[in-house]
Amino acid sequence: MPKKYSLWTRQETELLSHDYSDLPNDLIAAMLGKTRQGIEGKARSMGLKKSPAFLRQMRNLTIQKTDGSMTARQAIEDHLSDVRRTTSNQIHSHVESLGFSRNASQLALMKLVSDGVVRRSGEHKSFECWLSEGEPEGLVFNVGTSGNRIFEQCRATCRILQVDRLLAQVRSA
Structure with a gap:
């Protein structure tokens, strides 16, 4: 388990500045024994950014499954059709268990919401989500x-x- 609130060594900051632009934050966190939030905060304070190629890859990320390829978007839709309603955190955990990064899951869920495929309500970071198909007409959530x-x-x-x-x-x- 990553340490909470550990100080950054020179070697860790060098590794972060070298790898941040092209590697997922979860992987960097595992390599350094830090939390994902710690990686994101340190990168922000150092002014580091993800490369355009990496961001493009995250948006188009697919994983190979035995039955073909699946996008994070498809994984979310399939999960919601199985469970009907769940929280955004549970969706992200499920999608991560399939091999996607949390960033890919968050991007896919935001796109599904903006496209009107998924509806959500609730408090920040604790949204309840469901597929909008099959909603009664005239109801507004x-x-x-x-x-x-x-x-x-x-x-x-x-x-x-x-x-x-x-x-x-x-x-x-």
């Missing part, structure tokens, strides 16, 4: 309440909210 039809219907019929609205009108008058 948002993290916030603005534009959420269910919330708007509740707002129109809830006595407490009606009283609160009246109190706000009285206060502003």
